Amino acid sequence: MAKRALPLKRTNSRATSAEVAKLAGVSRTTVSLVLNDRGGELGISAETRARVADAAARLSYQPSHAARSLRRWRTNVIALLLYTLDSFYNAEIIGAAHAAALERGYSLNIMSAKFDEVQRRAYALLSGGVADGVIVAAPPADLAADLKKLADNGMPIVVMQHHSPDPAIQAVRVDLERGGYVATRHLIDLGHRRIAHIGSASQRLLKRRERSDGYARALQEAGIAADPHLVAMAEPSLAGGFSAMEELLAQDERPSAVFVYSDQMAIGALHALRKHGVRVPEAMAVIGFDGIALGGFVTPELTTVDYSRADIGRLAVEAVIGRLEGEAEPPPREQVLPVRLLVRESCGGARAAIDREGA
Amino acid sequence: MAKRALPLKRTNSRATSAEVAKLAGVSRTTVSLVLNDRGGELGISAETRARVADAAARLSYQPSHAARSLRRWRTNVIALLLYTLDSFYNAEIIGAAHAAALERGYSLNIMSAKFDEVQRRAYALLSGGVADGVIVAAPPADLAADLKKLADNGMPIVVMQHHSPDPAIQAVRVDLERGGYVATRHLIDLGHRRIAHIGSASQRLLKRRERSDGYARALQEAGIAADPHLVAMAEPSLAGGFSAMEELLAQDERPSAVFVYSDQMAIGALHALRKHGVRVPEAMAVIGFDGIALGGFVTPELTTVDYSRADIGRLAVEAVIGRLEGEAEPPPREQVLPVRLLVRESCGGARAAIDREGA
DNA sequence: ATTATTATCTAATACGATTTAGATAGAGGC
DNA sequence: GCCTCTATCTAAATCGTATTAGATAATAAT
Numbered sequence: 001m002a003k004r005a006l007p008l009k010r011t012n013s014r015a016t017s018a019e020v021a022k023l024a025g026v027s028r029t030t031v032s033l034v035l036n037d038r039g040g041e042l043g044i045s046a047e048t049r050a051r052v053a054d055a056a057a058r059l060s061y062q063p064s065h066a067a068r069s070l071r072r073w074r075t076n077v078i079a080l081l082l083y084t085l086d087s088f089y090n091a092e093i094i095g096a097a098h099a100a101a102l103e104r105g106y107s108l109n110i111m112s113a114k115f116d117e118v119q120r121r122a123y124a125l126l127s128g129g130v131a132d133g134v135i136v137a138a139p140p141a142d143l144a145a146d147l148k149k150l151a152d153n154g155m156p157i158v159v160m161q162h163h164s165p166d167p168a169i170q171a172v173r174v175d176l177e178r179g180g181y182v183a184t185r186h187l188i189d190l191g192h193r194r195i196a197h198i199g200s201a202s203q204r205l206l207k208r209r210e211r212s213d214g215y216a217r218a219l220q221e222a223g224i225a226a227d228p229h230l231v232a233m234a235e236p237s238l239a240g241g242f243s244a245m246e247e248l249l250a251q252d253e254r255p256s257a258v259f260v261y262s263d264q265m266a267i268g269a270l271h272a273l274r275k276h277g278v279r280v281p282e283a284m285a286v287i288g289f290d291g292i293a294l295g296g297f298v299t300p301e302l303t304t305v306d307y308s309r310a311d312i313g314r315l316a317v318e319a320v321i322g323r324l325e326g327e328a329e330p331p332p333r334e335q336v337l338p339v340r341l342l343v344r345e346s347c348g349g350a351r352a353a354i355d356r357e358g359a
Numbered sequence: 360m361a362k363r364a365l366p367l368k369r370t371n372s373r374a375t376s377a378e379v380a381k382l383a384g385v386s387r388t389t390v391s392l393v394l395n396d397r398g399g400e401l402g403i404s405a406e407t408r409a410r411v412a413d414a415a416a417r418l419s420y421q422p423s424h425a426a427r428s429l430r431r432w433r434t435n436v437i438a439l440l441l442y443t444l445d446s447f448y449n450a451e452i453i454g455a456a457h458a459a460a461l462e463r464g465y466s467l468n469i470m471s472a473k474f475d476e477v478q479r480r481a482y483a484l485l486s487g488g489v490a491d492g493v494i495v496a497a498p499p500a501d502l503a504a505d506l507k508k509l510a511d512n513g514m515p516i517v518v519m520q521h522h523s524p525d526p527a528i529q530a531v532r533v534d535l536e537r538g539g540y541v542a543t544r545h546l547i548d549l550g551h552r553r554i555a556h557i558g559s560a561s562q563r564l565l566k567r568r569e570r571s572d573g574y575a576r577a578l579q580e581a582g583i584a585a586d587p588h589l590v591a592m593a594e595p596s597l598a599g600g601f602s603a604m605e606e607l608l609a610q611d612e613r614p615s616a617v618f619v620y621s622d623q624m625a626i627g628a629l630h631a632l633r634k635h636g637v638r639v640p641e642a643m644a645v646i647g648f649d650g651i652a653l654g655g656f657v658t659p660e661l662t663t664v665d666y667s668r669a670d671i672g673r674l675a676v677e678a679v680i681g682r683l684e685g686e687a688e689p690p691p692r693e694q695v696l697p698v699r700l701l702v703r704e705s706c707g708g709a710r711a712a713i714d715r716e717g718a
Numbered sequence: 719a720t721t722a723t724t725a726t727c728t729a730a731t732a733c734g735a736t737t738t739a740g741a742t743a744g745a746g747g748c
Numbered sequence: 749g750c751c752t753c754t755a756t757c758t759a760a761a762t763c764g765t766a767t768t769a770g771a772t773a774a775t776a777a778t
Binding site (some may be wrong): 719720738746748 | 749750751752753754755756757758759760761762763764765766767768769770771772773774775776777778
């Protein structure tokens with residue numbers, strides 16, 4: 001692991017508040033008060049305030065993050081724990097989260113924790129106080145215990161895109177079950193009866209069955225018997241979607257439509273269909289999930305279940321900050337965002353698009 | 360900006376080294392020595408070491424990151440500054456960087472600095488000592504001065520995917536000029552003469568002209584006059600590629616091939632071509648740049664200029680750590696990685712693929 | 719002239735870990 | 749019994765900032 005620390009030496013020549021104090025001819029206390037904007041209320045004269053600000057600027061003083069958070073018990077950092085950086089919707093979530101955090105004076109520390117080792121490290125860092133709160137996307141199952149420990153220690157934790165795994169943990173998520181239902185219902189309304197489903201079979205992530213549940217509910221409601229041969233599970237990736245689709249195509253009696261776990265997998269599935277000469281949407285209708293921008297750029301353009309990635313990022317950040325700044329009423333344990341059908345080309349005719357809104 | 364800090368209060372009940380010391384019946388010094396694995400060499404008996412380790416485990420002791428880095432002048436964190444999280448190749452770079460960092464006992468703090476405001480914040484954080492070194496991808500022009508200040512203060516800085524903007528800043532980059540040359544040459548070898556180019560016109564990022572330079576060199580070498588009407592610039596995004604392609608299609612005399620700045624833009628361009636009924640590769644050959652996995656899943660599969668994203672991430676991390684741990688010889692200012700042509704479908708016939716290797 | 723009040727500023731401490739510079743005790747040499 | 753040496757451990761100082769609890773001097777009130 002980590003080698004021995006190198007000889008302790010002050011390498012960089014950053015100015016300290018003491019040096020600012022000396023240059024301005026005041027005490028460290030005054031410097032602290034002025035630079036934290038408490039000079040006015042606490043009776044530091046305007047003239048002194050200006051002198052301190054000037055000295056700080058001249059020395060390009062930047063407070064030491066370590067010293068400040070040691071003293072304040074606050075880092076003003078929110079950690080964003082992601083397990084899949086290649087999810088195409090992450091960028092939007094992160095962008096919105098960033099904006100929301102900034103607005104409240106926080107910054108975001110994105111920790112990608114793909115490997116077990118990184119994950120262990122992330123836990124150590126968090127429990128070492130590297131951030132004030134944590135937002136977790138798609139947590140792996142074995143992290144649940146760690147998260148709970150952090151939450152029990154008073155750290156605000158918000159899970160995105162998943163059910164709250166514990167009463168101490170908030171969740172900001174999308175109505176995935178309804179999404180699965182809406183997608184499948186769309187296919188049924190278009191006249192399909194043999195409707196396949198490609199699901200996510202990630203070993204590591206917490207089970208996410210909601211989409212599949214919605215699929216099953218729509219089938220049942222329409223009086224269509226569930227056929228286990230029409231369900232294929234694979235890793236949630238382009239390649240996973242590809243191989244799951246090939247598996248479905250190997251069936252004796254092929255489906256005429258498929259509801260896919262994510263747009264990413266759906267794009268893999270489209271590729272498999274093209275390779276096997278199956279025309280979309282004529283011979284196979286395909287519907288994805290997530291509404292990523294890329295879906296509008298593939299052939300054919302992907303019909304999908306859309307939701308606001310930006311809302312997820314923003315609400316997650318606001319939930320964490322709300323907890324940190326002690327808002328009056330306890331926050332709701334779960335915030336569930338609506339989904340909406342986004343009809344493009346990959347399912348053919350758009351006649352059912354009108355009243356499938358999930359909001 | 361940041362509201363006033365809340366009342367100072369010890370909210371979380373993390374154990375401190377003093378509590379571990381008490382439980383183990385030793386001094387804080389001993390705890391520190393033992394937990395930093397210096398107990399052996401400094402004469403702490405095996406029995407005491409075991410007692411301390413046990414006490415630490417029982418209290419689930421985690422050293423305070425703030426206190427430790429305040430004292431050590433080391434955070435063991437490397438910051439990774441990204442300006443575009445939606446670049447599809449970032450995930451691979453980040454994955455490799457993570458692995459390399461972990462191996463040496465460091466962790467990665469990904470800071471997405473899309474907005475100016477975030478960027479200012481990032482600079483403040485870094486200059487406040489939140490990380491020991493920085494890796495910057497695609498730095499905006501206005502950040503160069505900030506980066507230089509950090510570098511002059513002794514912070515190791517490595518730029519990825521770009522020329523080193525300053526002698527104090529290292530670079531790990533790809534031979535983009537050669538990539539542009541190889542791509543264009545491929546099109547020429549396939550018999551094309553009217554070869555268009557879609558470039559990146561990002562206002563904010565540092566100018567990156569290498570790809571275009573390679574394009575120009577290949578044309579000149581083949582005795583083809585450069586035609587400014589065949590060059591379109593746009594934002595480096597799916598939509599940018601789309602609109603640039605439409606612009607090119609509006610020409611009186613259309614090109615027969617196009618070399619696109621990135622795979623992402625190329626996918627946008629493919630979409631424009633399909634929309635306008637231009638068949639690829641028959642009526643228009645398209646070649647991209649980056650070798651992202653997605654390129655193998657679109658219609659038609661995208662021919663591209665590939666390079667190792669993983670090497671970039673790994674080398675960047677190793678460069679930073681090398682500087683931090685004071686390696687003997689000064690590191691090379693630039694490390695330039697090779698590119699290689701990856702022939703798929705979007706340019707038609709593959710006959711020129713053999714000897715265009717860039718390595 | 720004394721006391722209270724206000725305006726302005728500061729000395730000293732605390733945060734938690736690491737490190738420097740010893741302290742203590744026992745063993746061995748004489 | 750005194751001294752040295754080694755093995756084992758520790759007291760105190762330190763990192764840079766924020767905060768608590770005053771200090772000081774000028775002004776106003778009596």
